[in-house]
Amino acid sequence: xxxxxxxxxxxxxxxxxxxxxxxxxxxxxxxxxxxxxxxxxxxxxxxxxxxxxxxxxxxxxxxxxxxxxxxxxxxxxxxxxxxxxxxxxxxxxxxxxxxxxxxxxxxxxxxxxxxxxxxxxxxxxxxxxxxxxxxxxxxxxxxxxxxxxxxxxxxxxxxxxxxxxxxxxxxxxxxxxxxxxxxxxxxxxxxxxxxxxxxxxxxxxxxxxxxxxxxxxxxxxxxxxxxxxxxxxxxxxxxxxxxxxxxxxxxxxxxxxxxxxxxxxxxxxxxxxxxxxxxxxxxxxxxxxxxxxxxxxxxxxxxxxxxxxxxx
Amino acid sequence: xxxxxxxxxxxxxxxxxxxxxxxxxxxxxxxxxxxxxxxxxxxxxxxxxxxxxxxxxxxxxxxxxxxxxxxxxxxxxxxxxxxxxxxxxxxxxxxxxxxxxxxxxxxxxxxxxxxxxxxxxxxxxxxxxxxxxxxxxxxxxxxxxxxxxxxxxxxxxxxxxxxxxxxxxxxxxxxxxxxxxxxxxxxxxxxxxxxxxxxxxxxxxxxxxxxxxxxxxxxxxxxxxxxxxxxxxxxxxxxxxxxxxxxxxxxxxxxxxxxxxxxxxxxxxxxxxxxxxxxxxxxxxxxxxxxxxxxxxxxxxxxxxxxxxxxxxxxxxxxxxxxxxxxxxxxxxxxxxxxxxxxxxxxxxxxxxxxxxxxxxxxxxxxxxxxxxxxxxxxxxxxxxxxxxxxxxxxxxxxxxxxxxxxxxxxxxxxxxxxxxxxxxxxxxxxxxxxxxxxxxxxxxxxxxxxxxxxxx
Numbered sequence: 001x002x003x004x005x006x007x008x009x010x011x012x013x014x015x016x017x018x019x020x021x022x023x024x025x026x027x028x029x030x031x032x033x034x035x036x037x038x039x040x041x042x043x044x045x046x047x048x049x050x051x052x053x054x055x056x057x058x059x060x061x062x063x064x065x066x067x068x069x070x071x072x073x074x075x076x077x078x079x080x081x082x083x084x085x086x087x088x089x090x091x092x093x094x095x096x097x098x099x100x101x102x103x104x105x106x107x108x109x110x111x112x113x114x115x116x117x118x119x120x121x122x123x124x125x126x127x128x129x130x131x132x133x134x135x136x137x138x139x140x141x142x143x144x145x146x147x148x149x150x151x152x153x154x155x156x157x158x159x160x161x162x163x164x165x166x167x168x169x170x171x172x173x174x175x176x177x178x179x180x181x182x183x184x185x186x187x188x189x190x191x192x193x194x195x196x197x198x199x200x201x202x203x204x205x206x207x208x209x210x211x212x213x214x215x216x217x218x219x220x221x222x223x224x225x226x227x228x229x230x231x232x233x234x235x236x237x238x239x240x241x242x243x244x245x246x247x248x249x250x251x252x253x254x255x256x257x258x259x260x261x262x263x264x265x266x267x268x269x270x271x272x273x274x275x276x277x278x279x280x281x282x283x284x285x286x287x288x289x290x291x292x293x294x295x296x297x298x299x300x301x302x303x304x305x306x307x308x309x310x311x312x
Numbered sequence: 313x314x315x316x317x318x319x320x321x322x323x324x325x326x327x328x329x330x331x332x333x334x335x336x337x338x339x340x341x342x343x344x345x346x347x348x349x350x351x352x353x354x355x356x357x358x359x360x361x362x363x364x365x366x367x368x369x370x371x372x373x374x375x376x377x378x379x380x381x382x383x384x385x386x387x388x389x390x391x392x393x394x395x396x397x398x399x400x401x402x403x404x405x406x407x408x409x410x411x412x413x414x415x416x417x418x419x420x421x422x423x424x425x426x427x428x429x430x431x432x433x434x435x436x437x438x439x440x441x442x443x444x445x446x447x448x449x450x451x452x453x454x455x456x457x458x459x460x461x462x463x464x465x466x467x468x469x470x471x472x473x474x475x476x477x478x479x480x481x482x483x484x485x486x487x488x489x490x491x492x493x494x495x496x497x498x499x500x501x502x503x504x505x506x507x508x509x510x511x512x513x514x515x516x517x518x519x520x521x522x523x524x525x526x527x528x529x530x531x532x533x534x535x536x537x538x539x540x541x542x543x544x545x546x547x548x549x550x551x552x553x554x555x556x557x558x559x560x561x562x563x564x565x566x567x568x569x570x571x572x573x574x575x576x577x578x579x580x581x582x583x584x585x586x587x588x589x590x591x592x593x594x595x596x597x598x599x600x601x602x603x604x605x606x607x608x609x610x611x612x613x614x615x616x617x618x619x620x621x622x623x624x625x626x627x628x629x630x631x632x633x634x635x636x637x638x639x640x641x642x643x644x645x646x647x648x649x650x651x652x653x654x655x656x657x658x659x660x661x662x663x664x665x666x667x668x669x670x671x672x673x674x675x676x677x678x679x680x681x682x683x684x685x686x687x688x689x690x691x692x693x694x695x696x697x698x699x700x701x702x703x704x705x706x707x708x709x710x711x712x713x714x715x716x717x718x719x720x721x722x723x724x725x726x727x728x729x730x731x732x733x734x735x736x737x738x739x740x741x742x743x744x745x746x747x748x749x750x751x752x753x754x755x756x757x758x759x760x761x762x763x764x765x766x767x768x769x
Contacts, residue, residue, distance in 0.1 A: 056624075093379045253384065269624055271624070271633075272630050
C-alpha cells in the first residue's frame with residue numbers, strides 16, 4: 001500500500017491561485033454590473049446570503065420545536081377534557097428551508113437517474129449484442145436524445161396528472177414529473193456508451209468464449225460485462241451530469257420544491273437580496289454537480305480493471 | 313313553469329335562506345374531515361389573508377395544518393387545484409368562473425370567500441410616460457389623477473404611424489387585470505381587441521389598437537424593462553417595484569377605474585367542499601379572521617403584515633416596496649407619493665362577501681370581449697354566478713364564528729345578513745356608467761366598445 005503523503009506544495013498552490021484569481025475577477029466584474037435589483041452580487045454578498053439561509057434554517061428548526069411543544073400541550077388539554085378523545089400526532093409542515101430543498105433535489109435526481117439506468121443498461125447491452133436490435137432502436141435513440149427537458153415537461157406533467165390518481169398519494173406529482181423528465185433526458189448517454197462498450201469486446205475474447213462453449217448467459221457475465229463496464233460507467237457519468245443539469249429546469253417548471261424552485265421563487269421575489277441568493281444556489285448547484293461527478297469517477301475507478309488508466 | 317321563473321324562485325328562495333340572523337346559527341361545527349392541507353398562492357400582496365391565517369395560528373386553531381406554496385403562474389396554480397395537488401388557492405376572481413363555464417380548462421370550482429378589494433395598478437414605461445405627460449392636465453404642479461386612457465391614445469397613434477404595435481401585459485386571460493385594463497382602455501376610446509374562441513382564436517387581439525398579452529406578475533417589471541411590453545396592469549408590489557427601480561410610472565390604480573372593485577378570491581374544487589364541509593367552513597373562518605385582522609382599527613396591523621409578507625417564501629419583495637401600498641400609500645411616479653387608504657381592502661365594505669353580482673360583472677366582461685362567444689339570457693348569468701359564488705358558505709362561517717364567541721356580530725356589516733347576493737347599483741366607474749348586476753344584458757349593451765346583443769367577433 002502506498003503510504004499517505006502530504007501533497008507537494010505546488011499541487012496545492014496552483015488551485016489556490018486559480019480560485020483566488022477567480023474570486024477577484026468575480027468581485028471586480030460584479031461591481032461593474034448595475035441591475036435594477038442593485039449591484040450584481042460578488043463573492044462577499046453571496047457568502048452573506050449563504051449564512052442568512054443557514055440562519056433561516058435554524059430559525060425554522062426553532063419553529064418546528066415550538067410547534068411540537070404547542071401540539072403536546074394542546075393534546076394534553078384535549079385528553080384532560082375528554083380522556084377518550086382521538087389524538088393525532090402531526091408532523092410539522094413548515095416552509096422548506098434551503099437545506100430541505102437541496103435534499104429534495106438530490107432525492108429527485110438520484111431516483112430519476114437510477115430509474116433511467118435500470119432501463120438504459122439492459123437496452124444498451126441488447127443493442128450492443130444484437131445488430132438487428134441496434135438498427136431497430138438506434139434511430140429512435142438518436143431522435144429522442146437531443147430533446148430538451150422543457151419540451152418533455154408539459155407532456156409528462158399532463159400524463160402524470162391523468163395517470164397517477166390515488167386517494168393518499170405516496171409521491172407528490174411535482175416530484176414524479178421532475179423525476180421522469182430527469183430520467184427521459186439522462187438515459188441516452190448510458191445506452192449509447194454501454195452499446196459501444198459491448199462493441200469493444202475483441203474478436204479474441206469472442207473466440208475464447210466460443211472455444212470454451214460458454215452458454216449465452218455465462219458469455220454475457222464473464223466476457224461481455226467486464227469488457228463493457230468501463231465504457232458503461234463513462235456513460236453513467238455523463239448521464240448523471242445531464243440529470244443534474246436537467247433537474248434544475250424541471251423543478252422550476254414542475255414546482256418541485258428543490259433548488260430549481262428556489263431559484264425561480266427568488267427570481268420572482270425581486271428583492272434586493274434575490275440575486276445574491278440565486279448566486280448561492282448557482283454555487284451550490286455547481287459544487288454538488290462536481291461532487292456527484294467525483295462520486296461517479298470513484299465508482300468508475302473501482303469497477304475498472306485497469307487501475308492505472310488516467311480518468312478525468 | 314318557465315325556466316326563468318324557476319331560477320328566480322331558487323334565487324329568491326336562497327336569499328330567503330340567507331336572511332337569517334346569527335342568533336339562529338346551527339349546531340356546533342364539527343372537527344375538520346381533512347386536516348392536512350396545501351394551498352397555492354402567487355407572490356402578490358393580496359395573498360396576505362392566507363399568510364396571516366397561517367402565521368397568526370388561525371388555521372391551527374381550526375385544527376387545520378396548512379402548507380402554503382408559491383406557484384409559478386396562474387395556469388399552473390389552477391391546474392394543480394383541479395388535479396388535486398393543491399386543496400385550494402388564492403385565485404383570480406375570473407378563474408373559478410371561467411373554469412365553471414369551460415373557458416380554458418373545464419372544472420367545477422367554487423368561491424366561498426373573496427379575499428380583497430382593489431389592489432391593482434397600471435404602469436407604463438418611462439418612454440411612454442414622457443410622451444403622455446405633456447398633455448395631462450396639472451393640479452398643484454402634479455399630474456391630475458385619475459389619468460384616463462385618452463391621454464395614451466396619441467401615443468398609440470404615434471406607434472401606429474411608426475408601424476409599431478403598442479403592447480401591454482396582463483397576468484391571465486380571465487384575470488381581473490385583463491378586464492380592468494380593457495375597461496380603462498375602452499373608456500378612453502382605445503380598442504383592446506376581441507377573443508373568438510368559437511374559431512379557436514384565444515389571443516384576444518381581433519381589431520385591437522393595443523395588443524395585450526400574458527406575463528406572470530413577478531416578471532412584469534423585467535419584461536417592461538426589456539422593452540417587450542410598453543405597459544402593464546398588475547397587482548402589488550409589481551407596480552411599486554417598477555416605480556422604485558425607475559423602470560416605469562404608474563398611471564392609475566384600479567380603485568380609480570372602479571371604486572372598491574372585487575379582486576382575488578379563494579377557490580376550492582366543488583367536490584372538495586362537498587366532501588369536506590367542516591374543513592371548508594373552517595378554512596373560511598380562518599380567512600375571515602385574517603382579513604378582519606388586516607383591516608382592524610384602521611389598518612393598524614399592516615406594518616406587521618408587511619413584515620410577514622416580505623419573507624422570501626411569501627411575497628419576498630423588499631419591506632419598503634410592499635409597505636407602500638399595504639400601509640395606504642401609492643407612489644405613481646418617483647417622488648409623487650399619494651395617500652391611498654383603500655388601495656388594499658381586505659375586510660371593510662364587506663370585502664370578503666362573495667357577491668353574485670361580482671361574478672356577474674366578470675361574466676359581462678367575458679361576454680363584452682368575446683370570451684363568451686354568443687349572447688346569453690340574463691338567467692344564464694344568475695345561474696352561473698350561483699354555481700360558483702357561495703355566500704351561503706361565507707355566512708355559515710361568519711355565523712359560527714359569532715356563535716362560538718370568536719367574533720362579535722358587530723364586527724360584520726349588516727349586509728352580511730341582509731344581502732340577497734347583489735350589491736346595490738355600482739356607480740364608481742371611471743366612465744360613470746352604472747352597473748346593476750340584476751340586468752346583465754342591459755349592462756353589456758350600455759358599454760361603449762365591446763360586443764353587444766348577439767354580435768360576434
